[in-house]
Amino acid sequence: MSRELKLGRRVVNDESPAYVIAEVGHNHQGNMDTAKEMFKEAQACGVSAVKLQKRDNRSLYTQAMFDKPYDHENSFGVTYGVHREALEFNRDQYVELQQYADEIGLDFFATAFDVPSADLLAELDMPAYKIASADLRNTPLLKHIAAFGKPMLVSTGGGSMEDVERAYDAVMPINRQLCVLQCTCGYPAEFKELDLRTIVTFRERFPDIVAGYSGHDNGIAMPVVAYVLGARVIEKHFTLNRAMKGTDHVFSLEPVGMRKMTRDLERARLSLGDGRKKVHDSEAGPVLKMGKKLVAARNLPVGHRLTADDIAIKSPGDGLPPVEFDRVVGAVTTAALGTDEAFAFEHLDETQAE
Numbered sequence: 340m341s342r343e344l345k346l347g348r349r350v351v352n353d354e355s356p357a358y359v360i361a362e363v364g365h366n367h368q369g370n371m372d373t374a375k376e377m378f379k380e381a382q383a384c385g386v387s388a389v390k391l392q393k394r395d396n397r398s399l400y401t402q403a404m405f406d407k408p409y410d411h412e413n414s415f416g417v418t419y420g421v422h423r424e425a426l427e428f429n430r431d432q433y434v435e436l437q438q439y440a441d442e443i444g445l446d447f448f449a450t451a452f453d454v455p456s457a458d459l460l461a462e463l464d465m466p467a468y469k470i471a472s473a474d475l476r477n478t479p480l481l482k483h484i485a486a487f488g489k490p491m492l493v494s495t496g497g498g499s500m501e502d503v504e505r506a507y508d509a510v511m512p513i514n515r516q517l518c519v520l521q522c523t524c525g526y527p528a529e530f531k532e533l534d535l536r537t538i539v540t541f542r543e544r545f546p547d548i549v550a551g552y553s554g555h556d557n558g559i560a561m562p563v564v565a566y567v568l569g570a571r572v573i574e575k576h577f578t579l580n581r582a583m584k585g586t587d588h589v590f591s592l593e594p595v596g597m598r599k600m601t602r603d604l605e606r607a608r609l610s611l612g613d614g615r616k617k618v619h620d621s622e623a624g625p626v627l628k629m630g631k632k633l634v635a636a637r638n639l640p641v642g643h644r645l646t647a648d649d650i651a652i653k654s655p656g657d658g659l660p661p662v663e664f665d666r667v668v669g670a671v672t673t674a675a676l677g678t679d680e681a682f683a684f685e686h687l688d689e690t691q692a693e
Contacts, residue, residue: 342549346388346466351571357573358387359574359575360388361384361577363391365426366579368426368583369425376579377579378439380579381445385601386601389446389447391447393428393449393460395453396423399453399456400423407420409422433463434463446467447466448466448469449468451470454483457484466490467491468484468490469491471494472553475495475498476502478506481510487514491516491518492572495522507545517548520572521538521553550570551573554573558596559592559599562600566604566608576590576592577591628655631653631654632654632682633660633663634682642671643671650682658681658683672686672687673686
């Protein structure tokens with residue numbers, strides 16, 4: 340059964356490199372220049388895509404939540420709604436960022452938090468759609484976006500396996516281009532709560548789709564673990580500076596971290612191999628230098644029947660290997676051998692071995 344997904348410029352499958360998404364979210368602080376700088380830095384880090392978050396705040400939140408006081412060090416407005424509006428890009432800004440991402444060779448899409456936002460992104464012909472963990476149970480939104488016929492990446496934080504299966508069952512009859520991402524909704528997430536083996540569970544339960552990992556953990560090591568376990572889409576939050584104003588920066592990767600993560604993901608892919616044990620040309624020198632051979636432990640005359648005490652095991656390994664030890668014991672020498680001289684079968688008569 341095929342486990343493959345076409346995401347923007349890439350084909351993602353079990354043999355492919357990790358498809359790395361730099362989750363910019365709202366770390367751009369509502370500033371277009373900052374957003375473009377983040378896109379450029381992310382591209383230099385080797386990511387596959389950059390992603391924003393799109394909300395239609397007036398329809399998404401209740402009036403009470405929109406008007407809820409939100410006055411603290413990370414706030415961009417006196418109420419939560421005003422705060423969210425200050426961070427939101429409009430359609431024209433999305434078009435400009437879409438063009439910029441294309442110029443620098445990055446896939447660009449967004450998380451759709453509601454139907455109006457999804458429809459706006461559809462008008463812009465986004466190559467994929469991200470569904471936040473909070474909408475794992477939002478079956479109407481899942482089905483609405485599935486009908487666009489584009490790849491869907493669904494985070495599963497805060498959800499049970501039953502929730503994930505329900506989302507799978509809602510999307511797949513409409514759109515088979517689905518990827519489920521193991522995720523833990525901690526900000527940052529504790530390592531003991533990452534449950535990375537769930538990636539294996541996803542692969543077993545859903546053998547026809549790609550699995551991935553959306554990480555809110557600190558550091559760069561866990562995406563590599565996720566890749567080894569079978570995740571082929573990796574999403575990590577991205578920032579220019581973890582000290583910037585905003586709640587997401589503290590668990591985001593700065594450029595140096597993102598660069599190291601993409602490097603390590605590719606190293607992991609290369610290091611896994613194909614499961615076959617091989618002898619590589621690069622190993623010949625070290626094996627010769629550090630390997631062992633069978634040599635005469637002392638001067639040995641012609642016609643001498645060899646005992647274990649006559650045989651020493653020494654480096655380098657350019658003669659009979661120690662696996663031949665039992666075969667040499669009992670043989671009779673047909674030529675004199677000096678101390679440390681290597682044994683060779685042409686100098687031994689094995690027919691006289693006792």
